[in-house]
Amino acid sequence: MTATRIPVNVPGSVYDVIIDRGLLGQLGPLVHEVAPSRSALLVVDKTIASTHGRAALTSLQGAGVEPIVVELVAEESQKTIETAQQVYGAMLGAGLDRSSPVIALGGGIIGDTAGFVAATYMRGVPLIQVPTTLLAMVDAAIGGKTGVNFPLPGGGLGKNMVGAFWQPKAVVVDPQVLSTLNARDFRCGLAECVKGALIADASLLQFLSTEASRILALDQDVLRTLIERCVRIKAEIVAADERESGRRALLNLGHTFAHAIESISELKVRHGEAVSIGLMAAAHCAVKTGRLTADQHNHIEQVLTTFGLPIRLPSPVDEQRLLAAMRYDKKATPGRTQLILPTGVGGAELVGDVPVEVVAAGWAGVGASVVPTA
Numbered sequence: 001m002t003a004t005r006i007p008v009n010v011p012g013s014v015y016d017v018i019i020d021r022g023l024l025g026q027l028g029p030l031v032h033e034v035a036p037s038r039s040a041l042l043v044v045d046k047t048i049a050s051t052h053g054r055a056a057l058t059s060l061q062g063a064g065v066e067p068i069v070v071e072l073v074a075e076e077s078q079k080t081i082e083t084a085q086q087v088y089g090a091m092l093g094a095g096l097d098r099s100s101p102v103i104a105l106g107g108g109i110i111g112d113t114a115g116f117v118a119a120t121y122m123r124g125v126p127l128i129q130v131p132t133t134l135l136a137m138v139d140a141a142i143g144g145k146t147g148v149n150f151p152l153p154g155g156g157l158g159k160n161m162v163g164a165f166w167q168p169k170a171v172v173v174d175p176q177v178l179s180t181l182n183a184r185d186f187r188c189g190l191a192e193c194v195k196g197a198l199i200a201d202a203s204l205l206q207f208l209s210t211e212a213s214r215i216l217a218l219d220q221d222v223l224r225t226l227i228e229r230c231v232r233i234k235a236e237i238v239a240a241d242e243r244e245s246g247r248r249a250l251l252n253l254g255h256t257f258a259h260a261i262e263s264i265s266e267l268k269v270r271h272g273e274a275v276s277i278g279l280m281a282a283a284h285c286a287v288k289t290g291r292l293t294a295d296q297h298n299h300i301e302q303v304l305t306t307f308g309l310p311i312r313l314p315s316p317v318d319e320q321r322l323l324a325a326m327r328y329d330k331k332a333t334p335g336r337t338q339l340i341l342p343t344g345v346g347g348a349e350l351v352g353d354v355p356v357e358v359v360a361a362g363w364a365g366v367g368a369s370v371v372p373t374a
């Protein structure tokens, strides 16, 4: 089978998301095609440095590219300005210039951090995203959002508070690398696939439902179809609205809740798990406001549950604490809660001023606790 190329058309540039089994072995020629240079930076997730990292390096060297390699730990606590600074230091030390591409090999944490470095080093150098998690393949690696976390004034971690839009020159997707991903991290990617279905494609939710067992068994044909369908949704939305002034905001379905959940570190949830809970919170809000029927709500819950994703907070958190954490969302407007809410399955809308009792119903639906006031 030949590689599938899905173009992402953003103002001023077009790049391809290239999808095929075994594509990691072709990384060198693919990088050379979009960013020819003898020098490069390969930022690789430490966990996969000796496996996929080695394969990537061999391919790059075979194409005449001699990258410096920086290994990073893929943890939210490491997705910081300090990590970016260390990478700048390595790049300067190796004499990398503005033509040297940054190649990000890893999940969303590596892609976001390395992407931010690429956006800012010498005011921007070419970036190639090589996602190795399902979540990054269908979402994080596409669309040019890069960034790092930053501590919030009230405590906790402000997700992606410092960042830049910086589009890659190419996104290289080899679904075979998912064979080494653990089940929990694989499921996290499925949460973003469900999100894509909810905002843009009801038939994709049906596909996820009927093909669940083959997806969970990593059937390569079904996986490839799933990745391609999700990438097309993301590519279409990003092309319509690169800087998130309209339609792209729909991709944040569930994320205002998710970012609040992620800021509470003792919950110890992964991004994809927080998104899953956030999707359910948004679904509760949508039922309360007549945008979603109980049957549709139950179908979403059933698909997430089939994939082993959480639909409630792992332990009760005070609703007031969650409401406060939501105010630090980058899309927040003082005094108002903006939310993306589903309108049936396959559509969603930005609601500019959601009444607090509706937001509270969303949190209550996923198990937040209400501390009685004296």
Ligand SMILES: NC(=O)c1ccc[n+]([C@@H]2O[C@H](COP(=O)([O-])OP(=O)(O)OC[C@H]3O[C@@H](n4cnc5c(N)ncnc54)[C@H](O)[C@@H]3O)[C@@H](O)[C@H]2O)c1
Residues within 6 Å of the ligand: 045, 047, 048, 052, 074, 075, 076, 079, 106, 107, 108, 109, 110, 112, 132, 133, 134, 135, 136, 139, 140, 141, 142, 143, 144, 145, 146, 159, 160, 177, 178, 179, 180, 181, 182, 185, 188, 189, 271, 272
């Ligand atoms: N930029 C965007 O548009 C965007 C969109 C969605 C999410 N994100 C960000 O993405 C991050 C989450 O990304 P993620 O879910 O990919 O997580 P991740 O990068 O933390 O990776 C998850 C885990 O899988 C491991 N791993 C990665 N690839 C592997 C492989 N092939 N085999 C074995 N282990 C592997 C990592 O070491 C890590 O432990 C969050 O920081 C989130 O904010 C960004």
